[in-house]
Amino acid sequence: MSKTVSIITENFGKYDPSSIDSYLSIGGFSAVKKALAMSSGEIIEMTKKAAVKGRGGAAYDTGRKWAQAASVQGDDKVVICNADEGEPCTFKDRSIISQDPFRLLEGMIIAGYTVGAKNGYIYLREEYRHLKPLLLNAIRESTEKGYLGDNILGSGFSFHIHLYSGAGAYVCGEGSTLIESIEGKSGRPRIKPPFIKECGLFQLPTLVNNVETLAIAATFIQHGVEEYLSHGTPDSPGTKIISLAGNVKNPGAYEIPFGLTLREIIYDIGGGIPDGHELKLFQLGGASGKVGDASILDTPYTYEALAKQGLVVGSGGILVVDDRTRVIDFVKSVQDFFIHESCGKCTPCREGNRQIAKIIDRFVDGNQHQDDLQTAERFANIMKNCAFCGLGETAQSTLLSAINHFPEEFGLEVAASEKH
Amino acid sequence: MKNIKIKIDNIDLVVPEGTTILEAAKKVNINIPHLCYHPDQAIKANCRLCVVEVAGSKKLTASCSSYVFEGMDVQTNTKKVRDMQKGILELILANHDQDCLKCLRNGNCELQSLCQRFNISKTNLVDTVDALPLDNTNPSLVRDSAKCVKCNRCVDACQKGQEVHVLTHSHRSIHYNIAPAYEMPLEETFCVFCGQCAAVCPVGAIVEKDDTAKVWDAIYDSDKHVIVQVAPAVRVALGDAFNLPKGSIVTGQMVAALRRLGFNHIFDTNFTADLTILEEGNELIKRVTEGGALPMITSCSPGWINFIEGRYDHLLDHLSTCKSPQQMFGALSKSYYAEKTGIDPKKIYTVSIMPCTAKKYEADRPEMVTNGVQEVDAVLTTRELARMIQSAGIDFTGLEEDQFDNPFGIGTGAGAIFGATGGVMEAALRTAYEVITGKGLPSLNFTEVRGLEGIKESTVHIDGLDLKVAVAHGLGNAKILLKQIDKGESPYHFIEVMACPGGCIGGGGQPIKSTMDVKQKRIDAIYQIDEDLPLRKSHKNPDVMRLYDEYLGEPLGHKSHELLHTHYHSRGMKYNFSELKK
Secondary structure, X not given: XXXXXXXXXXXXXXXOOOOHHHHHHOOOOHHHHHHHOOOHHHHHHHHHXXXXXXXXXXXXXXXXXXXXXXXXXXXXXXXXXXXXXXXXXXXXXXXXXXXXXXXXHHHHHHHHHHHOEEEEEEEEOHHHHHHXXXXXXXXXXXXXXXXOEOOHHHOOOOEEEEEEEOOOOHHHHOHHHHHHHHOOOOOOOOOOOOOOOOOOHHHOOXXXXXXXHHHHHHHHHHHOHHHHHOOEOOOOEOEEEEEEXXXXXXXXXXXXXXXXXXXXXXXXXXXXXXXXXXEEEEEEOOOOOEEEEHHHOOOEOOHHHHHHOOOOOOOOEEEEEEOOOOHHHHHHHHHHHHHHHOOOOOHHHHHXXXXXXXXXXXXXXXXXXXXXXXXXXXHHHXXXXXXXXXXXXXXXXXXXXXXXXXXHHHOOOOOHHXXX | OOEEEEEEOOEEEEEEOOOEHHHHHHHOOOOOOOOOOOOOOOOOOOOOOOEEEEOOOOOOEEOOOOEOOOOEEEEOOOHHHHHHHHHHHHHHHHOOOOOHHHOOXXXXXXXXXXXXXXXXXXXXXXXXXXXXXXXXXXXXXXXXXXXXXXXXXXXXXXXHHOOOOOEEEEOOHHHOEEEEHHHOOHHHOOOOOOOHHHHHOOOOOEEEOOOHHHHHHHHHOOOOEEEEEEOOOOOOOHHHHHOOOOOOOOHHHHHHHHHHHOOOEEEEHHHHHHHHHHHHHHHHHHHHHHOOOOOEEOOOOHHHHHHHHHHOHHHHHHEOOEOOHHHHHHHHHOOHHHHHHOOOHHHEEXXXXXXXXXXXXXXXXXXXXXXXXXXXXXXXXXXXXXXXHHHOOOOHHHOOOOOOOOOOOOOOHHHHHHHOOOHHHHHHHHHHHHHHHOOOOOOOOOHHHOOOOOEEEEEEEEOOEEEEEEEEEOHHHHHHHHHHHHOOOOOOOEEEEEOOOOOHHXXXXXXXXXXXXXXXXXXXXXHHHHHHOOOOOXXXXXXXXXXXXXXXXXXXXXXXXXXXXXXXXXXXXXXXXXXXXX
16 A cells, blocks of 8 residues: 555545534644735646646646636636546545545635635535535535635635535536536536636636645645655656546555556555456546556556557546456446436437447347448547537547457457557 | 638638638538528537538537637548538438428428438448427427437527527437427427427428318318418518529419419408508507507517417506407408308308418417307418429419409508518508598608517607507517516507517518528518508508498497407416426
8 A cells, every 4th residue: 555645635534524623623724824825826836836637537737727717807706616526437536525625625715716716616416415514514614714705814805615416417527517507507518619717607707627636736735836746757747546446456546646557556556356357458537538458557657658558547537347347348338328428419429329339239249230340430430529528529438449459359350469 | 800811621711700610611602511500590519510620620620619710721521521521410310210202391401401412322320210209289380309300490499589498408318309398299388389490490300280281172172162361471482482582572473373273262461461450550549548558569470479378478468459460361251251252151261371380370279260160271381382382383483473352452561561570560650640640641661660670669759649669579579578568667658579580571481591681681572562562551451441331340349349359368387397297
């Protein structure tokens, strides 16, 4: 376990998350106090220095995002905390909300202060409803103690946090869809432009950040960026909370420095594959991420090294699948997920998923037609290129990467030397 | 506004900032394929057929929703673009009922022409049409979800244009559908049957209920005396179906075609439009001078009546009690006309040609009965009439012009302009002014109430009274005026409401592709008809005056009340949501 670290997760288990007094006793809200003594520009500079890439999955530079949000004109802005952690095999946000809810609030207050927002919204996925009382309590206690609400700690800055629950749609993790959902509309993505940074929730300039991203912000404001930046690699500095699951002995959410290899993560932290089985494949970044095989286990877990292998950090999910599962069955489980979760708005995603699902079903049964693989690939590429939003664009990542890594499982004969 | 230099398919062009790629391409004669894009509607970007390659972008770009930027380099016709567009079409087709030969939109279907354009043949996809049951239980519209391509144009028309909010999307992914809430049939919803959804549908998923067979049967029934009336807006739109320039006035050919189809007499709804003005004008004068609910609101548009009866049923007193010109004609056909010709009303079969799908619903209303028989037996939309003419093999454009028959053959310019938004108001003002003052109007044209602005208003000075009037077209605009009345803030005496944008010339039963440009051309044609007529005031219609002399007595008289006026009732839409949720 020595390969894990405790930077973002430093408070986990150190205090009672249902009590602000407990949080204050370990130095809670010192990040907010520090931030309120800084200027917006100073915080943005610090955020840029920390080089945090958005942890929801899109990996957009947080400092840049905050700078843009701060520069948008408007005296009524909104910060949204995206807690719609919907990627299958992703539960690192849940670990933050359940073990350190106050730090999340601190991150939101700091973001709100930095960009000039008056209101913050936590969009909590419906499946996390058991965490709602904990968050509501944290909001209430923070307001009572003057860390939230009007004129926070006498600084003149006012910020209110509201909690919204989703209704169970995966696509609501996409920023504009999430906003539609808060507005009471069905969860379908919006056309851009207008961009949500200019015209988002209730037509107001809106900043959307992931739970982990906001928690990191509170962390480096509290301690400075040096400790955080002492971990990781030059191109992927810092740490990351991963969700390790599937066929590993020790599944769970772990904070790691960027740069460990996949092998270290799966075998040292995860304890390897149970019952003497072999690793068949792994999937990074949830259902919308791509799969890899055992031959690339020595790839370091960094943005740049994974990209070279065609993989993504994404949501930070690492799903391990051993040799008991056929690749095609795994692909089918992902396809079933997208058939359920596509919003249906655009043709490529709605009809593409419908058709590809039929083809995958034939593969599962061994009844595939001669052209099926070619047809599936063709329409998967149409989805990737033409879908309305990220869901449709990435829904076939699993299939396309599985064909690439396991051509033989799709009936393609490949000489061993050609593989990879 | 800033000008932006771009390149589309290696053609240099300069367009204003804020132009989409799709619109810019049109300017250099490139028609990027699309299904959900509609020039009069909000951008939807659902169908994704309009994708193009933009230099510097890894993915394809939807051209309908992407705005040009300086130096943009667009390719609309590369192999990648065409392959992807073709693939998207194949995906749509695989879940689309392909009974094209039996479809009302055969030959006039946007999906069909795209398939032709892309040379679609057999694909590797397995066709399975996943659809809701056919909704054909109302008199006006048929919804066939097996043909729906989910473009959302109908939803836009219903929600944004009309603010009726009946059509919406339900479920998600492969179960995504366009339907009323709880997938109820239209007649159990607040649907007003305006047919604006059918007018924008690119395919045959929403069409008028076809009543042509009924009318053919009546024509072939030797026992029936079949007469027909034609609404003012039909004559400026029917030509579209025969590829004539938009806004062509085809009154004479239309009458000739109807005669060839075998109708016994061909009459003009403009006549009863004039009659409506005499009744409604006098009703207004009475309400203003003797008291009554003000503002008074017109009642010619059945989509509008359905709307107020459904959503604003506490304001029904404001409606004029006049039946619509269609129903006034129907009532006279089964009374005055029957008596005059000595034909048993039961044997008279009255057909209307209307620009409107809601007219079918109106004719079906139980109160629209005179002498024990239904006043109007069948209503055909302009599109259905065009189909009958085509079906009979009549070469429409070559027909020699013919004239309407008596005694309902004369319509004044005031009746003619009923077809355009503001027309009823203008016609009423022409008559009200002269009836009240006894003086001739200095100018007949009330231009303030003309045109395509959503709400128009005017104040007319009549003998010391400042008559304040307003005109709304499109139910979203009507709603604004209703809310004023609700708050007690309406400054008006008289309001004209037409359910459809542009008025009847933009009706839901008009030839497909009635865009705003086309509507403007039809409006111009309507006012041309008015200008060209020797009689332009309803109270100068000699046959209308004869009708009063011979039969009705006087406007608002006993006979008029019996035949030409009606009452309204709440549609009583009370939903039991707990029941529905099951």
